[in-house]
Amino acid sequence: MSRTHARRLRSRSAAAATGILVTGLFAAPASAREETPGGASGTVARTVGDARYEPGPCPKTPEPVPELEGARCGTLTVPENRARPGGRTIKLGVAIVPAAAANPNPDPIVWLAGGPGDDAVGAAKRAVDGGLNRDRDVILMSQRGTYSADPALTCRNIDEFNAGAVGLVYDAPSTEREHVDATKACREKLAGSGADLRAYNDIESAADYADLRTALGIKEWNVFGISYGTHLALAYMRLHPEGIRSVGIDGILPPARAGAAATWSSARQGLDGLFKACAEQPACNRRYPNVSATFDRLVRELEAKPVTTTVALPDSPKPVKVVLDGGALLNWMVSATHVAPGVPRSLDELAHGKPQGIAEQWAGSKFSPQAIGRVSHGLAYGVFCSEWVPYETEAQAVRAGQEAFPTFPASVLAQAPQIPFLRSDCEAWNVPAAPSSIRDVTRSDIPTLVLSGGFDSQTGADNGPYVARTLSRATVVTVPYVPHVVFATSKCAQAITASFFDTPTAPNTACVKDLKPPEFEIAP
Numbered sequence: 001m002s003r004t005h006a007r008r009l010r011s012r013s014a015a016a017a018t019g020i021l022v023t024g025l026f027a028a029p030a031s032a033r034e035e036t037p038g039g040a041s042g043t044v045a046r047t048v049g050d051a052r053y054e055p056g057p058c059p060k061t062p063e064p065v066p067e068l069e070g071a072r073c074g075t076l077t078v079p080e081n082r083a084r085p086g087g088r089t090i091k092l093g094v095a096i097v098p099a100a101a102a103n104p105n106p107d108p109i110v111w112l113a114g115g116p117g118d119d120a121v122g123a124a125k126r127a128v129d130g131g132l133n134r135d136r137d138v139i140l141m142s143q144r145g146t147y148s149a150d151p152a153l154t155c156r157n158i159d160e161f162n163a164g165a166v167g168l169v170y171d172a173p174s175t176e177r178e179h180v181d182a183t184k185a186c187r188e189k190l191a192g193s194g195a196d197l198r199a200y201n202d203i204e205s206a207a208d209y210a211d212l213r214t215a216l217g218i219k220e221w222n223v224f225g226i227s228y229g230t231h232l233a234l235a236y237m238r239l240h241p242e243g244i245r246s247v248g249i250d251g252i253l254p255p256a257r258a259g260a261a262a263t264w265s266s267a268r269q270g271l272d273g274l275f276k277a278c279a280e281q282p283a284c285n286r287r288y289p290n291v292s293a294t295f296d297r298l299v300r301e302l303e304a305k306p307v308t309t310t311v312a313l314p315d316s317p318k319p320v321k322v323v324l325d326g327g328a329l330l331n332w333m334v335s336a337t338h339v340a341p342g343v344p345r346s347l348d349e350l351a352h353g354k355p356q357g358i359a360e361q362w363a364g365s366k367f368s369p370q371a372i373g374r375v376s377h378g379l380a381y382g383v384f385c386s387e388w389v390p391y392e393t394e395a396q397a398v399r400a401g402q403e404a405f406p407t408f409p410a411s412v413l414a415q416a417p418q419i420p421f422l423r424s425d426c427e428a429w430n431v432p433a434a435p436s437s438i439r440d441v442t443r444s445d446i447p448t449l450v451l452s453g454g455f456d457s458q459t460g461a462d463n464g465p466y467v468a469r470t471l472s473r474a475t476v477v478t479v480p481y482v483p484h485v486v487f488a489t490s491k492c493a494q495a496i497t498a499s500f501f502d503t504p505t506a507p508n509t510a511c512v513k514d515l516k517p518p519e520f521e522i523a524p
Helices: 012-017 120-129 156-167 173-192 202-215 228-239 260-279 282-287 291-304 326-351 356-367 377-391 394-404 422-429 463-468 491-502 510-514
Strands: 046-048 051-055 072-079 089-097 109-112 138-141 221-226 244-250 307-311 320-324 448-453 474-479
Touching: 046 202, 051 202, 072 202, 089 120, 089 202, 109 120, 109 202, 109 228, 120 138, 138 202, 156 173, 156 320, 156 356, 173 377, 173 422, 202 228, 202 377, 221 228, 228 244, 244 491, 260 282, 260 291, 260 326, 260 394, 282 326, 291 326, 307 356, 320 326, 320 356, 326 356, 377 422, 448 463, 448 491, 463 474, 474 491, 474 510, 491 510
Parallel strands: 109 138, 109 221, 221 244, 244 448, 448 474
Antiparallel strands: 046 051, 051 072, 072 089, 089 138, 307 320
């Protein structure tokens, strides 16, 4: 999340550590009109109800994606707001990456991206690298409002403010004012373009995926959601269960729990996992004893007396000013679980007056090209401000912070990790609350793989057993020593996922027992 909205934060270091069908076309409903008989899915134009799929060029991406070469592509046109018949329509980019196998299985896998606000089409490399298309096609659709959709509700001004904000006191009132001003400018731009900002949410997005399946003529498919995509997947399972063979969710964000309070609990769980692994590794424990206490002390000290430094970044033509206070350190730490082996050393350097390592990572994540102009803030705020903020009080969020980090100063606890100033942003965004049912738990007998990481500080591992309580055929797996979205970096998680889609009620999870903690970096 982290103002890149629930996705894995990509610092330069984190990036280094770091989304043919034989599908049987079934007889279209009476309301469908099929222009091209037969053919692989994605090659046939079809209208079903208010949705229409048209084959065509592959969706735009910020840079070339070799994994899309050979993909079957097109666009899905759907109503922007299904509550307003006859209103504006929007176009969602679709790319179908063919299975590597010569004789693939007939049930493809549809990928639900993180965020909210990430574009699924750009995740083709992650899906292919993880072997997801081994023997099934993988379908990637740009969720409404995202980069390759039309309209794309991106706001470069917010991303540029977030980059510059590394030189501001993280939780200062003046920073909040500038932050909310950027949000207001984004809203004005998007609303002025004609976008109905009320229509960018899980209810509409779930209907988009249901329409995609029928418009492609797919009788049955599998769903794989990461990070925020798990939030959407759980809503989709509940609202449109038809045609779903199985569901994999990785880095789980349950709608019933989503909000500021959950970010505190998740941060505590992921950081404790990392601290414990260091304490159990003799070399790390000797060189960096009680890393948890060091971190807590640094948050307090920096909040009282921030450290200012400058760093050189490959994506900035001039030195970048960085202010490290308690809030900045906390949010760096949440993202740094992706580069866990270096965390104890980085904290120790900071404690001994050397802030450059942490400052470079913190600023690098904001100035990276991946952080500028790609996230759909229109979708992100649509979800946050209609589905999260209305159903959580400020007091609940602060209390969760106090329970997770009782020694932190009040000024740090005032802003939840990953989503600072969200309540003020949502006042500016001004969209109505979603029906309270959007936060209902999902009760289903669809086979579900529930994956979490032991180092996940963005969506805590306890969310796995929580959602599985009402999923009667769930397999719950916590992959130790791995951060948010285990499929991205863990060969074991990738193997479990492949096994699950082959046999959804009996995946092979044996590799988990052989996993070892990372070897932490030890300074001379």
